[in-house]
Amino acid sequence: MRVSVQSEPFDLGAEVASFTAGAAGAGAVVSFTGIVRPDGGLTGMEIEHYPGMTGKAIQAILAQAVDRWKLVDGLVIHRHGRLAPGETIMMVATAAPHRGDAFAAAEFLMDYLKSRAPFWKKESRDGGESWVAAKDSDEDALKRW
Template sequence: MVVRVQAEPFDVGAELAAFAAGRQDVGAEVSFSGVVRDDGGLAAMEIEHYPGMTEKALAKIEAEAVARWDLKASLVIHRYGRLEPGEKIMMVATAAGHRAEAFEAAQFLMDYLKSRAPFWKKETGADGASWVAAKDADEDALERW
C-alpha cells in the first residue's frame, strides 16, 4: 500500500510494472491516470497542498479502500506544483482477488481524490488565473460510497 505526493513527473508504465511485479495473489489489477486537460486556452495548472496533512488524508482514505474491498495492493500518486496540459497529474492502481473489487476500489479512490483530497488548483490562461471550484457532479459521485 503506497501513497505518494510529489512534484516530479512519473512514468505510468514503470509504475504499473513495479506495482504488478511478482504478484500471484491477485486476479485483477486496475489502474487510472489523470491528465491535465486543456479545455481551451489553459497554459498551466498550479496545484498546492499542505505537506504532512495531504499525505495523512490520502493514507486514511487508502486504508478505508483496502479494508472495504480487501485489496492486496494499492497505489496512489498525486503531483503538485506547476503542470502543463498533457502532463500526468495523478494515478491510482488497485489489486484484488476479483475485478469488481479492484474496479470499485479504484473508483472510490478517484472520486475521493477529485472531491476531498486537500489540494488546491489554480488554472492560468490567456485571461489570467483563477482557482478551480468544486463541481456538483464530483460531489454527487461521492454519494454512492
C-alpha cells in the same frame, strides 16, 4: 500500500509494472491516470497542498479502500506544483483477487481524490488565473459510497 505526493513526473509504465509485480494474490489490477486537459485556452495548472496533512489523508482513504474491497495492494501518486497541459497529475492502482473489487476501489479512490483530498488547483489561461471550484457532480459521485 503506497502513497506518494511529489512534484516530479513519474513513469506510468514503470509504476504499473512494479505495482503489478508486487501484487501477490491478485487476479486483477486496475490503474487510472489523470492528465491536465488542454481545453479552453488552458496554459497550465498549479496544484498546491498542505504537506503535513495531504499524505496522511490519502493514506487513510487508501486504507479504507483496502479494507472495504479486500485489496491485496493499492497505490496513489499525486503531483503538485506547476503542470502543463498533457502532463500526468496523478495515478491510482488497485489490486484485488477479482476485477469487480479492483474497479470499485479505484473508482472510490478517484472520487475521494477529486472531492476530498487536500489539494487546491489554480488554472492559468490566456486571460488570467482562477482557482478551480468544487463541482456538484463531484460531490454527487461521493454519495454512492
